Amino acid sequence: MAAGRIARSAARRRGGGSALPGLVAERVDPDILTHALAGVPQVVVVTGTNGKTTTTKMLVALLRAHGREVFTNPTGSNFTRGVISAMLPALDRQGRMHADLAVLELDEAHALHFVKKVAPTHALLLNVARDQLDRFAEIDHTARLLHSLAAATTQGVVLNRDDPFVARIADDPDVPPARYFGLDESVLERLAELQEADVRFEDEAPTPGLGAQDVLLRPRDEREFELVLGDGSASGPIVLRQRGLAAMINATAAVSTARLLLGEAFDPAVAGAALREVAPPFGRGEVVDAGGRPLELVLVKNPAGFTVALGTYGATPVTTMVAINDRDADGRDVSWLYDVSFASLRENGVALTSGIRAYDMALRLRYDDVEVGGVEPDLAVALDRLLADHPDRPLRVFCTYTAMMTLRRILADRYTLPEFGEDAPA
Amino acid sequence: MRLQDPQKPKARITLVHLYPREMSIYGDLGNTHVLATRLRRHGYGVDLVDHHPGQKLPAGAHLVVGGGGQDSGQARVEADLEDNGPLLAALARDGVPMLMICGMYQLFGHDFTTVDGRRLPGLGILDVTTRGNTKRMVGPVALQTPFGDVVGYENHSGSTVLGPDQEPFGQVVAGFGNNGDDGTEGAVKGHVYGTYLHGPALPANPAFADALIKAAVDRVVSRGFEPEELDDTFADQARKRQVARLTAVRRRGLRERLLRR
Numbered sequence: 001m002a003a004g005r006i007a008r009s010a011a012r013r014r015g016g017g018s019a020l021p022g023l024v025a026e027r028v029d030p031d032i033l034t035h036a037l038a039g040v041p042q043v044v045v046v047t048g049t050n051g052k053t054t055t056t057k058m059l060v061a062l063l064r065a066h067g068r069e070v071f072t073n074p075t076g077s078n079f080t081r082g083v084i085s086a087m088l089p090a091l092d093r094q095g096r097m098h099a100d101l102a103v104l105e106l107d108e109a110h111a112l113h114f115v116k117k118v119a120p121t122h123a124l125l126l127n128v129a130r131d132q133l134d135r136f137a138e139i140d141h142t143a144r145l146l147h148s149l150a151a152a153t154t155q156g157v158v159l160n161r162d163d164p165f166v167a168r169i170a171d172d173p174d175v176p177p178a179r180y181f182g183l184d185e186s187v188l189e190r191l192a193e194l195q196e197a198d199v200r201f202e203d204e205a206p207t208p209g210l211g212a213q214d215v216l217l218r219p220r221d222e223r224e225f226e227l228v229l230g231d232g233s234a235s236g237p238i239v240l241r242q243r244g245l246a247a248m249i250n251a252t253a254a255v256s257t258a259r260l261l262l263g264e265a266f267d268p269a270v271a272g273a274a275l276r277e278v279a280p281p282f283g284r285g286e287v288v289d290a291g292g293r294p295l296e297l298v299l300v301k302n303p304a305g306f307t308v309a310l311g312t313y314g315a316t317p318v319t320t321m322v323a324i325n326d327r328d329a330d331g332r333d334v335s336w337l338y339d340v341s342f343a344s345l346r347e348n349g350v351a352l353t354s355g356i357r358a359y360d361m362a363l364r365l366r367y368d369d370v371e372v373g374g375v376e377p378d379l380a381v382a383l384d385r386l387l388a389d390h391p392d393r394p395l396r397v398f399c400t401y402t403a404m405m406t407l408r409r410i411l412a413d414r415y416t417l418p419e420f421g422e423d424a425p426a
Numbered sequence: 427m428r429l430q431d432p433q434k435p436k437a438r439i440t441l442v443h444l445y446p447r448e449m450s451i452y453g454d455l456g457n458t459h460v461l462a463t464r465l466r467r468h469g470y471g472v473d474l475v476d477h478h479p480g481q482k483l484p485a486g487a488h489l490v491v492g493g494g495g496q497d498s499g500q501a502r503v504e505a506d507l508e509d510n511g512p513l514l515a516a517l518a519r520d521g522v523p524m525l526m527i528c529g530m531y532q533l534f535g536h537d538f539t540t541v542d543g544r545r546l547p548g549l550g551i552l553d554v555t556t557r558g559n560t561k562r563m564v565g566p567v568a569l570q571t572p573f574g575d576v577v578g579y580e581n582h583s584g585s586t587v588l589g590p591d592q593e594p595f596g597q598v599v600a601g602f603g604n605n606g607d608d609g610t611e612g613a614v615k616g617h618v619y620g621t622y623l624h625g626p627a628l629p630a631n632p633a634f635a636d637a638l639i640k641a642a643v644d645r646v647v648s649r650g651f652e653p654e655e656l657d658d659t660f661a662d663q664a665r666k667r668q669v670a671r672l673t674a675v676r677r678r679g680l681r682e683r684l685l686r687r
């Protein structure tokens with residue numbers, strides 16, 4: 001135990017990475033996780049390709065609003081060592097955690113590493129999408145990772161009803177009882193932009209039947225929605241601070257899971273009030289005050305995410321910049337830009353493209369007949385141009401992870417920005 | 427599907443994409459998009475056909491494109507390739523231009539031997555054989571080809587070897603290519619091209635795209651391909667910058683190796 005604490009303060013002094021104390025503690029006591037979480041009644045793992053961070057934040061807010069004491073790992077520390085590091089200060093002298101629940105956002109591959117140490121009582125499996133990061137070469141592989149996680153879970157799983165990679169997991173008798181979240185009929189036509197084709201099986205995956213406790217999303221507009229239960233009853237409207245379908249789906253998943261975890265104690269009114277207060281995580285629609293003008297930073301990292309983001313924002317008249325880097329944390333392969341349709345940007349065009357692959361992005365847009373005002377690979381120069389040449393309109397920048405980090409650093413030097421922690425690319 | 431056509435198209439071209447659901451991972455559909463868009467911009471009409479497993483391949487195809495897939499995707503198309511293989515081979519022999527990326531490149535070869543020794547027969551249109559590997563060849567690629575520099579991104583575990591008379595598509599300047607050993611990348615026979623390049627391959631390499639288009643149009647109209655002047659500034663910049671970057675990395679690596687000696 002002490003080893004981890006010392007490592008943590010040493011890391012603080014050197015300004016080191018957040019996983020280091022976890023690494024040391026894990027070396028000293030390989031069963032530290034097992035031991036620490038042994039007394040926590042409910043251990044919930046949240047994973048999937050898109051929406052982990054937002055959904056985890058929402059689920060934690062829902063549980064805390066119902067008076068539960070919740071331990072969670074901070075945004076982005078979604079590897080086991082990051083979880084251990086985050087846990088260290090919360091442990092008592094015996095190295096045990098005191099909380100009603102632990103809600104852990106875990107990277108797909110690390111979720112499996114985690115379950116070797118701790119069997120979660122519950123798992124929330126969001127989706128399986130192609131990610132341009134090279135870590136997982138194939139989405140079939142990611143689907144298998146989620147399946148193994150579900151099979152290692154002891155009490156219950158919450159699954160995405162509209163994602164065949166995820167929904168099919170319930171067919172396995174080793175997987176505990178499943179509840180579902182999904183889209184109401186009124187928005188089913190948007191599924192194509194959200195969902196990868198699952199070609200692993202000969203037959204089309206049948207959508208699972210609707211149980212009385214399952215929760216479906218029925219949006220009213222960009223920010224307001226109702227939740228419809230399997231028994232037909234509806235609750236809402238619920239309003240989020242974050243815009244768009246992706247955030248609403250995350251909220252639906254979080255509510256479905258909170259209902260399972262809280263049982264009778266779940267209160268729709270408390271839930272609605274809690275969700276209204278959840279601030280968008282860093283980079284997920286964060287708005288910076290750029291000298292009196294709103295500048296919105298939208299992180300894009302894979303085709304499904306970019307497509308949904310465009311569906312949310314595309315037609316609103318703002319000045320748009322797209323910044324694409326191809327460093328390791330962005331994914332070195334930019335092929336995925338051709339799996340996104342940019343047609344929704346046609347009407348307003350794109351003022352500038354930037355980043356290491358600025359010309360590739362401009363080229364991509366031209367193949368969708370989107371006008372490109374200019375190309376400037378240097379992010380700082382591009383930002384200056386954007387601010388100087390477009391003084392009249394709100395600004396929106398779609399950017400990959402490292403491009404966002406750079407832009408945010410530049411913006412932080414000029415304007416007041418809220419502190420931001422170490423956010424991982426996953 | 428009929429795309430928006432120019433006022434009075436110079437000719438109509440049937441563009442077939444093989445297995446868009448199963449075999450077009452990593453943006454390979456972008457190649458089809460680029461061919462269709464450039465055809466239109468050059469003044470030709472396009473009939474785009476998505477060919478799905480179990481359907482009959484259009485015998486009048488003028489241009490055929492295929493991409494990479496996962497193992498599950500390859501398994502889904504095996505039976506259809508067997509049914510439509512003879513027609514594809516006949517079209518290839520007859521000079522129909524084809525571009526096959528990654529998984530479909532492998533299936534256009536003689537055979538593919540998996541890591542566990544299973545042998546899957548291919549169409550044998552290209553004289554190449556592929557062996558499954560435990561190491562994956564992943565990263566950005568730059569090639570020298572008859573169309574000049576070509577850039578893309580490879581991601582494959584199959585290691586491909588050319589037959590004695592099989593021409594490669596290009597020589598590797600940066601990246602692994604067919605097998606990481608002999609410096610070759612891809613294969614070309616007549617107008618049939620196989621390559622590991624995603625990226626996708628065509629957008630930043632317009633000379634290559636237009637060569638495929640020319641071969642298709644030349645088959646349809648006797649006066650041949652009459653290109654329009656297209657603005658390829660973005661493509662040229664994207665490609666040149668990528669080549670400069672990748673060769674700089676390579677030069678740095680060589681220098682370090684020399685210094686270590």
Ligand SMILES: [Zn+2]
Nearest residue numbers: 494528581582
């Ligand atoms: Zn590939």
